[in-house]
Amino acid sequence: MKKIVSIMIIVFISLNLNAQEKTIDKDSIKKSSIDSSKVKTLDSTIKTLYAVISAEKEVERNWDLFKFLFKPGAKLIPSGKDNDGVYKVRYMSPEEYIKSSGDWLFENGFFEKEISRTVNTYGNITQVFSSYESFKSESDDQPFMRGINSIQLLYDGERWWIINIFWTQETSDNPIPKKYLGKN
CATH class of the missing domain: 1.20.5 (Single alpha-helices involved in coiled-coils or other helix-helix interfaces)
Structure with missing residues (x-):
C-alpha cells in the first residue's frame, strides 16, 4: 500500500x-515579440547571450531578450575568492542579475567576447565551457578581465534554453588552461 x-x-x-x-x-x-531564431541553435543561443550583455557606455541592454534565453528557474552563478582567500558562489536569477549588474553595465560599458568554446552534449543536454575576454569598449585593444563561463543548456525539441551559467574569472594563480584558449 x-x-x-x-x-x-x-x-x-x-x-x-x-x-x-x-x-x-x-x-x-x-x-515575447523576440525573434525565436535567437535560440534555434546552440550557436545562436551562445552568441545571443554574449551580444545581449555587450554594449558601449550609456547604451541600454535588451533585458527582455536576456530573460528570453533562460528557462524558468535558471541561475547565474559567479564564483571567486573572498578577502580571506575562500572560494564563494552567489546564486542569482536572471532578474537578480539585471538588478545587481544592469546599472554598472550601462554606466561603464561592457563587452564580453567569446575566445574559445568546448561543447559536450548528451541527448538533449549540453555543457559548454566558453572562455571569454571582457572590455569596457568595443574599441579597446586589451581585455580588463578574462574567465570561463560554464553554461548548461537544454534543447526541448524546439529551442535551446540556458539552465545555468556558472563562471569564474582568471587570476594570476588560476590562469585559463591552454586547452580552453583555442580558437572557435
Missing part, C-alpha cells in the same frame, strides 16, 4: 510540475 501511495505522489508531483512548466514557457513565449 505504501508503495502505491508513493508512486501516486511521484506521478502527481511530476504531472503538476510538467503542467506548470508548460504554462510558464508558453506564456513567456506568447508575451
Whole structure:
C-alpha cells in the first residue's frame, strides 16, 4: 500500500510540475515579440547571450531578450575568492542579475567576447565551457578581465534554453588552461 501511495505522489508531483512548466514557457513565449531564431541553435543561443550583455557606455541592454534565453528557474552563478582567500558562489536569477549588474553595465560599458568554446552534449543536454575576454569598449585593444563561463543548456525539441551559467574569472594563480584558449 505504501508503495502505491508513493508512486501516486511521484506521478502527481511530476504531472503538476510538467503542467506548470508548460504554462510558464508558453506564456513567456506568447508575451515575447523576440525573434525565436535567437535560440534555434546552440550557436545562436551562445552568441545571443554574449551580444545581449555587450554594449558601449550609456547604451541600454535588451533585458527582455536576456530573460528570453533562460528557462524558468535558471541561475547565474559567479564564483571567486573572498578577502580571506575562500572560494564563494552567489546564486542569482536572471532578474537578480539585471538588478545587481544592469546599472554598472550601462554606466561603464561592457563587452564580453567569446575566445574559445568546448561543447559536450548528451541527448538533449549540453555543457559548454566558453572562455571569454571582457572590455569596457568595443574599441579597446586589451581585455580588463578574462574567465570561463560554464553554461548548461537544454534543447526541448524546439529551442535551446540556458539552465545555468556558472563562471569564474582568471587570476594570476588560476590562469585559463591552454586547452580552453583555442580558437572557435
